[in-house]
Amino acid sequence: MSDRATFPSAHRPSPAMSVLLKGSPVLAVILALLLGALIIAAVGVSPLAAYQSMIKGAFGSPRALTQAGLRAVPLLLISLGLTLAFRSRIWNIGAEGQLYMGAWVATLFALSFPNLPPALMLPGLLLAGFAGGALWGLVPALLRAYLGANEIVTSLLLNYVAIFWVSYQVRLPMKDPTSFLPQSAVLPAPASLPVLPGTRLHIGVILALLLVPLIAFILWKTPLGYRLRVVGSNPDAARFAGIDVPRHIIIVMVISGGLAGAAGMIEVAGVHHRLIQDISPGYGFTAIVVALLGQLNPFGALLASYFFASLVIGADSMQRVVGLPVALTEVIQALVVLFVLASEAFRRHRSRVVG
Amino acid sequence: MRGITKRFPGVLANDHVDFVLEAGEIHALLGENGAGKTTLMNILYGLYQPDEGEIYVNGRPAAIRSPHDAIQLGIGMVHQHFQLVPTFTVAENIVLGLPSRREPFLESRRQVHQQIAEVSRAYGLAVDPSCLVWQLSVGEQQRVEILKALYRGATVLILDEPTAVLTPQECERLFEILLALVQGGKSVIFISHKLDEVMAISHRVTVLRDGRVVGTARTQDITKQELARMMVGREMRPIEKPPASPAGPVIALQDIWAHDDRGLPALRSVSLEVRAGEILGIAGVDGNGQAELEEVLTGLRRPHRGRYLLAGQDVTHASARELFEAGLAHIPADRNRFGMVADMTLAENSILGLEGKPPFTRFGMLRYREMEQHCSHLIREYDIRAPGPAAFAGTLSGGNAQKLILAREISRRPKALVAAQPTRGLDIGATEYVRRKLLEQRERGCGVLLISTELEEILALSDRIAVIYEGQIVGMVDPACVDIEQLGLMMAGAIKEACELPPRPPADRPTAPGSAGHER
Numbered sequence: 120m121s122d123r124a125t126f127p128s129a130h131r132p133s134p135a136m137s138v139l140l141k142g143s144p145v146l147a148v149i150l151a152l153l154l155g156a157l158i159i160a161a162v163g164v165s166p167l168a169a170y171q172s173m174i175k176g177a178f179g180s181p182r183a184l185t186q187a188g189l190r191a192v193p194l195l196l197i198s199l200g201l202t203l204a205f206r207s208r209i210w211n212i213g214a215e216g217q218l219y220m221g222a223w224v225a226t227l228f229a230l231s232f233p234n235l236p237p238a239l240m241l242p243g244l245l246l247a248g249f250a251g252g253a254l255w256g257l258v259p260a261l262l263r264a265y266l267g268a269n270e271i272v273t274s275l276l277l278n279y280v281a282i283f284w285v286s287y288q289v290r291l292p293m294k295d296p297t298s299f300l301p302q303s304a305v306l307p308a309p310a311s312l313p314v315l316p317g318t319r320l321h322i323g324v325i326l327a328l329l330l331v332p333l334i335a336f337i338l339w340k341t342p343l344g345y346r347l348r349v350v351g352s353n354p355d356a357a358r359f360a361g362i363d364v365p366r367h368i369i370i371v372m373v374i375s376g377g378l379a380g381a382a383g384m385i386e387v388a389g390v391h392h393r394l395i396q397d398i399s400p401g402y403g404f405t406a407i408v409v410a411l412l413g414q415l416n417p418f419g420a421l422l423a424s425y426f427f428a429s430l431v432i433g434a435d436s437m438q439r440v441v442g443l444p445v446a447l448t449e450v451i452q453a454l455v456v457l458f459v460l461a462s463e464a465f466r467r468h469r470s471r472v473v474g
Numbered sequence: 475m476r477g478i479t480k481r482f483p484g485v486l487a488n489d490h491v492d493f494v495l496e497a498g499e500i501h502a503l504l505g506e507n508g509a510g511k512t513t514l515m516n517i518l519y520g521l522y523q524p525d526e527g528e529i530y531v532n533g534r535p536a537a538i539r540s541p542h543d544a545i546q547l548g549i550g551m552v553h554q555h556f557q558l559v560p561t562f563t564v565a566e567n568i569v570l571g572l573p574s575r576r577e578p579f580l581e582s583r584r585q586v587h588q589q590i591a592e593v594s595r596a597y598g599l600a601v602d603p604s605c606l607v608w609q610l611s612v613g614e615q616q617r618v619e620i621l622k623a624l625y626r627g628a629t630v631l632i633l634d635e636p637t638a639v640l641t642p643q644e645c646e647r648l649f650e651i652l653l654a655l656v657q658g659g660k661s662v663i664f665i666s667h668k669l670d671e672v673m674a675i676s677h678r679v680t681v682l683r684d685g686r687v688v689g690t691a692r693t694q695d696i697t698k699q700e701l702a703r704m705m706v707g708r709e710m711r712p713i714e715k716p717p718a719s720p721a722g723p724v725i726a727l728q729d730i731w732a733h734d735d736r737g738l739p740a741l742r743s744v745s746l747e748v749r750a751g752e753i754l755g756i757a758g759v760d761g762n763g764q765a766e767l768e769e770v771l772t773g774l775r776r777p778h779r780g781r782y783l784l785a786g787q788d789v790t791h792a793s794a795r796e797l798f799e800a801g802l803a804h805i806p807a808d809r810n811r812f813g814m815v816a817d818m819t820l821a822e823n824s825i826l827g828l829e830g831k832p833p834f835t836r837f838g839m840l841r842y843r844e845m846e847q848h849c850s851h852l853i854r855e856y857d858i859r860a861p862g863p864a865a866f867a868g869t870l871s872g873g874n875a876q877k878l879i880l881a882r883e884i885s886r887r888p889k890a891l892v893a894a895q896p897t898r899g900l901d902i903g904a905t906e907y908v909r910r911k912l913l914e915q916r917e918r919g920c921g922v923l924l925i926s927t928e929l930e931e932i933l934a935l936s937d938r939i940a941v942i943y944e945g946q947i948v949g950m951v952d953p954a955c956v957d958i959e960q961l962g963l964m965m966a967g968a969i970k971e972a973c974e975l976p977p978r979p980p981a982d983r984p985t986a987p988g989s990a991g992h993e994r
Contacts, residue, residue, distance in 0.1 A: 339840075340840050341835075341840060342829045342835050344840075345822065345829045345840055346829065348815075348818060348822075349815050352815045352816065352817050352818060353811070353814070353815045353816065355811045356811070356812055356814060356826065358794065358812075359772075359774065359794065359812040360798070360826045360827040361773070361795025361796075361797075361798045361827055362795070363793075363795070
């Protein structure tokens with residue numbers, strides 16, 4: 120898989136733009152949209168009108184841009200953690216569950232201490248969200264590090280435990296008594312993420328953006344990142360060089376679980392202002408594709424997460440404006456993903472044969 | 475093949491190479507690692523396309539764009555790393571990918587088995603077609619690969635370093651098979667860098683050096699020395715070894731017992747001592763506990779009994795990192811698996827194990843400039859052929875990779891060095907270089923423990939030799955007064971203590987071999 124992602128220079132993060140432009144992902148998107156046009160035409164809608172509405176919906180107004188930005192935040196947070204994990208060849212497929220647990224712990228915290236001033240509430244929320252996700256990530260990490268259990272299986276299965284746990288919480292113990300819906304009570308006012316003046320963007324955006332260079336720094340500029348890359352590229356050599364492999368598995372799962380948990384907290388405190396049953400439309404899974412599409416590079420993850428978010432927003436608008444069935448907009452999204460991933464595989468295959 | 479040229483970024487792998495294989499001959503392709511042997515054969519097998527040159531098969535120009543084309547033309551290749559599916563049977567592997575005569579069904583098992591048996595019998599390739607491949611020995615797997623090529627109608631068989639993975643007995647079996655093949659009208663190209671086997675098996679030999687043909691000769695018209703000179707480009711100097719002046723012990727194992735991965739006893743009461751300024755050779759047939767000994771010494775395996783002292787300090791329960799920091803260096807037997815990170819740069823590889831330490835880390839940050847300087851220094855000092863510190867380690871040839879590991883390990887000026895199979899798979903030039911460096915370490919006062927299955931190497935380098943057999947040290951001998959045959963018998967467990975070491979003052983005497991009390 121993409122653990123072998125190639126980099127222009129092994130230790131310096133490539134300039135952000137070159138990531139998506141190098142190779143042919145842009146061409147892949149165009150090809151996918153052309154194929155999508157055939158499908159749209161086949162159901163009797165003008166592809167031109169459909170794509171116009173899609174582009175307008177995604178990029179046509181400041182509102183569209185902010186909406187995509189808000190959607191991109193959880194994807195970016197999670198894919199940054201996954202970038203670290205996949206680079207170490209730890210296949211954390213449990214980000215969805217880690218997000219749910221982060222959301223739940225953060226809600227618990229906010230509802231338990233409703234009177235905290237924002238200066239304490241916000242760091243507390245972040246810590247609670249991170250801790251919830253990190254603990255959920257710690258379970259497969261310990262199983263893998265000390266018992267050799269495959270983390271793909273354990274982290275994947277723990278997703279369902281977390282999702283159903285939250286579902287139970289919002290139906291019974293945490294249920295808002297004033298509502299018929301499966302959701303918790305509204306969070307106290309101090310637990311609402313401040314919004315950037317003049318926009319609808321909450322400060323989670325800033326947190327996510329700051330983490331991009333931070334993760335890149337860890338990966339390429341610290342001994343920890345160096346060791347993680349050695350563990351990922353050649354675990355035998357890591358053991359031989361005296362690197363404590365189990366310890367690094369745990370560190371990486373705690374960070375990536377924690378970031379997924381923070382994403383969950385942000386969805387609660389920044390978007391819904393309460394815990395709801397379906398707090399995530401599969402961010403934890405989409406982020407896997409985002410991380411891979413970003414070539415396991417934090418700057419790549421930034422571009423890929425915004426790209427994905429725009430795709431979703433654009434597809435929504437396509438459905439609203441020209442009345443394309445929901446299923447079809449999803450087909451088009453999937454086509455784009457497949458084409459981009461295929462172009463990536465193609466590029467790597469070619470460079471290997473030639474080199 | 476005429477005028478074949480192949481360029482890779484930064485390297486001219488083949489430079490106008492002419493190569494003629496005649497029907498019914500075994501033609502050896504001899505050259506050091508990185509001389510371009512495998513590249514040339516990969517071109518013939520359609521894995522690479524040449525930049526220039528033509529290929530003729532049976533006098534007709536041939537365009538070989540893929541292995542499929544090569545197979546159509548009757549060319550088969552057995553790679554150094556086998557391309558078999560371990561969970562399939564021999565027969566399933568052999569028909570893998572071939573169209574069946576009863577599509578969409580597979581061929582009848584009985585018919586396939588019968589056909590395989592026929593081919594097997596014709597060339598003495600005894601393999602049971604119903605065996606699962608993972609159950610076979612390496613030599614048998616190689617035979618499956620040969621069968622696979624023959625089953626596909628190969629008349630020309632390319633073998634890439636076929637003996638690298640075989641025991642001496644298996645080598646002889648292979649040679650018999652090859653002779654049977656050429657008697658049956660097949661032709662064989664035999665890639666090797668080992669002079670002895672080239673002399674033993676081939677009819678003609680073509681020598682490659684730096685991508686160019688140095689010459690082609692009939693094997694009977696040429697001597698080993700001439701071939702060596704053609705291959706290396708200069709005369710080999712025998713290694714000179716000044717007498718040892720050992721000091722106190724740096725490594726001491728006392729009654730060490732350890733299990734292998736399956737939980738079976740692998741080391742049984744091993745006691746030995748390596749003194750500063752000497753090389754202790756561990757001789758033995760592969761698989762008699764050498765791997766476990768290497769792992770115990772380097773902290774990768776826990777002994778369940780006994781004591782391990784490094785420079786007087788008890789390190790029985792120390793981790794690999796603690797041993798590293800206590801001054802132990804390690805050249806691993808499986809260098810690609812343990813010694814290198816292929817998709818990291820040479821600079822990054824050159825500090826593996828030192829990554830958190832100054833000058834490579836300051837204020838918690840890695841310093842790439844220091845790393846690159848260190849690496850450039852090693853590249854110069856140790857004559858590593860590499861484009862530069864920013865190149866990926868995976869692009870190095872075997873010999874240069876080993877030089878980098880050696881450079882990294884001994885540039886720390888260790889107190890003790892565990893070198894396991896340090897020249898396995900290396901060409902003559904690199905082998906000689908590595909051996910000289912080991913002797914230099916001994917001169918410097920480092921205690922060197924050399925684990926090698928190559929007796930010649932053990933005899934050339936060691937000051938004392940410990941023979942290991944079934945996890946026990948069955949003898950401790952002086953290389954000056956033992957010959958290869960005697961040592962061979964000890965390694966086979968036939969005799970113990972061929973020759974006592976000359977008496978020493980009691981304080982200086984190495985720990986008595988622990989085998990005495992634990993005979994089976």
